[in-house]
Amino acid sequence: AQKVTQAQTEISVVEKEDVTLDCVYETRDTTYYLFWYKQPPSGELVFLIRRNSFDEQNEISGRYSWNFQKSTSSFNFTITASQVVDSAVYFCALRKGAQKLVFGQGTRLTINP
Amino acid sequence: KAGVTQTPRYLIKTRGQQVTLSCSPISGHRSVSWYQQTPGQGLQFLFEYFSETQRNKGNFPGRFSGRQFSNSRSEMNVSTLELGDSALYLCASSPDFATNEKLFFGSGTQLSVL
Numbered sequence: 001a002q003k004v005t006q007a008q009t010e011i012s013v014v015e016k017e018d019v020t021l022d023c024v025y026e027t028r029d030t031t032y033y034l035f036w037y038k039q040p041p042s043g044e045l046v047f048l049i050r051r052n053s054f055d056e057q058n059e060i061s062g063r064y065s066w067n068f069q070k071s072t073s074s075f076n077f078t079i080t081a082s083q084v085v086d087s088a089v090y091f092c093a094l095r096k097g098a099q100k101l102v103f104g105q106g107t108r109l110t111i112n113p
Numbered sequence: 114k115a116g117v118t119q120t121p122r123y124l125i126k127t128r129g130q131q132v133t134l135s136c137s138p139i140s141g142h143r144s145v146s147w148y149q150q151t152p153g154q155g156l157q158f159l160f161e162y163f164s165e166t167q168r169n170k171g172n173f174p175g176r177f178s179g180r181q182f183s184n185s186r187s188e189m190n191v192s193t194l195e196l197g198d199s200a201l202y203l204c205a206s207s208p209d210f211a212t213n214e215k216l217f218f219g220s221g222t223q224l225s226v227l
Contacts (some may be wrong), residue, residue, distance in 0.1 A: 033213045043201065044117075045218040052213065091156065095212055100169045102148070103156040 002027045004094050006104035014112050021077045021107045029053075033098035034075045036060065039089040039106070041108030048090075051075065082111045100104055114139060114196045117219035119204050131192040134222045138206030140186050144168075144214065145187040147179060150201040160183055161201075163210035190198070191224075199226045 147159040158171040162181035179189040205216035
């Protein structure tokens with residue numbers, strides 16, 4: 001069975017600090033996709049990134065970066081120089097084949113001014 | 114392009130009643146999925162539809178049902194409501210039914226069961 005674990009339930013930092021959100025997943029398959037979504041207070045989840053299991057290249061998009069390591073089954077997300085607008089709940093998710101998308105429990109990130 | 118639209122935004126029901134939630138996907142999207150979000154259980158998958166066919170189903174009792182119409186709009190129904198059904202119900206759409214599809218979410222329907 002697939003499982004996604006986000007051990008950090010809540011994180012609170014001061015603006016401009018760097019913060020890393022951890023995501024560990026479990027699957028026996030070799031082909032799968034990993035995702036990160038952001039849920040602001042308005043409620044709708046917003047797609048941030050997807051990564052397939054064969055692409056271990058790290059990715060950087062502005063202040064956001066993602067570190068995918070198959071050896072440790074982790075897909076961590078780092079926000080550099082955090083801003084108040086980054087405050088949200090962040091979800092990591094896993095999908096393989098035609099099966100359902102499985103979400104982690106989410107990490108509530110609060111950026112204090 | 115309009116985003117995913119869910120109606121109603123808020124709903125208050127009493128135990129034993131039934132409820133129908135509606136979801137209009139982004140124009141051209143043929144896949145719709147539903148999720149239940151609660152503080153205790155997080156995001157739980159309910160169903161996934163593509164071309165009017167249910168492709169995946171989560172571990173929910175038979176009181177939860179859904180369907181998709183020929184225009185890709187989807188509805189989910191919960192019968193004999195229980196207090197534990199109080200949750201944010203999120204709908205998401207994607208162009209196709211594929212492993213790597215990113216989902217576009219609506220703002221959800223907040224259901225309160227009294």
